[in-house]
Amino acid sequence: MSTLVQHPSSLQGARLPKWSPWAIAVGSVAVSIGLCVATGIESKIQWGLIAALLFVFGTYFIAAGVEGKRQAKDRIATSMVWVAFIIAVVPLASLVWETVKRGSKVLDGYFLSHSMGVVSDTEPGGGIYAAIIGTLEQVGIATLIAVPIGVLTAIYLVEYGRGHLARAVTFFVDVMTGIPSIVAGLFILSLLLIFDMSFSGFAGALALAILMMPVVVRSTEEMLKLVPNELREASLALGVPKWRTILKVVLPTALGGITTGVMLAVARIAGETAPVLLLVFGNPFINNNPFEGAQASLPLYIYQQYANSAGSEAAYDRAWAAALTLIAFVMILNLAARGIARWKSPKTGR
Known part of the structure; x- marks a missing residue:
């Protein structure tokens, strides 16, 4: 063979x-x-x-x-x-x-620390201090309103939600995700007209909170779903109540992802112009009280400088400098979100 x-x-x-x-x-x-x-x-x-x-x-x-x-x-x-x-x-x-x-033509310390005041839109000078204060206050109030409601809604949907109510909440969250910002502004404006209230930074913050809530709900919901069920079962097996299990086990485990979602939601509303234009109305002077009187805002400041410039080079430069400041603000928030996510991510031993 x-x-x-x-x-x-x-x-x-x-x-x-x-x-x-x-x-x-x-x-x-x-x-x-x-x-x-x-x-x-x-x-x-x-x-x-x-x-x-x-x-x-x-x-x-x-x-x-x-x-x-x-x-x-x-x-x-x-x-x-x-x-x-x-x-x-x-x-x-x-x-x-x-x-x-x-x-970068006009972005300097003077521009960041002064407001428009009596400076005309067509004249050189002025700054965005009032707009920075307004943006920080409006976004901060919107965050204080939207984050607790969004996180609690996500906890309900993941940990408790069953039946028709949970499906209805999920449906309305999906609908709110696609709502144009101008619609949220018109909704709050109608409430202002009904209750005979005036323009304020708080009114703009309410509209921004409406836009922020579905983003927080969706991001928090996805992060809670990633928490292993074994952790919940181990806590419940030790006799820990469910509410305490959520508070002490589930939320700390998903905290990094939740924080990242909140930061991204803040970055998403920081550049909204339509609700601010309808409700905050703009103010060249400094107004540190968001609950009374018109306020300034960075997106609104950019729009007003372009709309009222009448071909003025100084107004164009201020608008671009404000846009650069807004981009830097959003970039810092995104970098902070990535840093917090990396800091709070589960550490694996070698």
Whole structure:
């Protein structure tokens, strides 16, 4: 009987080098520029779109010729993900760059520590101190209102909610998530008219709280669902009441995620303009009392500077500087949320 000897065969065929995507991308950009110059296309956006198409199709055909069609499909999927990522990042980077470039002209200590007062919108000078105070107070009051209600609602839905009431609450939370900000402002405005109340920072905070609640409910609900049931069962098995189990076991475990959700909800309402425009009304002077009289706000300040500028360069500069301050405020909140989430995340031993 003859013995059959099987020689091992390599399962790995030809592969493109690791630098090939970069080479294809550079080649696509070069070809795109050449085609656009030759055909007279001047739009940079069209240059980028043509380069993206050349990159995707070039990746597929080159990979298909070297590695085979199966691997080429994987390559084209990866290239499409990269193209989508770049398309998403370019407008964001352009926005940040433009805001920093224009906003840094007048953004200094004087601008942050002074208000408009008697300075006309078309005159140089003035600042955003009153707007910063108004934004902090309105967002703070909205947070104090929305967070307890949102967290308690999420606890009910996860720990107690059963039957028709829980489904109704879930439905209305979903509906509130999609409510336009102007609708929340009109709702509070109608209440002001019914009870004969005047414009105030508190009225704007109520509208912001309405927008904030569903975000807090949804984020807290998802974090509570991630808490293992074994922790609840172990606490209940020791004879601990359910309310104490939620307070001492469930909430501390999910605290990092809940805090992150709250911070993101605060960042979401910090830039709302429509409710503030309807209810806070704007004030060039400092008003530290959010319960009486009109107040300023950063989003409203930006809108007013653009709307009342009449082509004034000083007003445009103030609007861009206020926008840069608002972006920095939101960025700080997001960084704080990430830091708290990392600090409160469960630590795994090695």
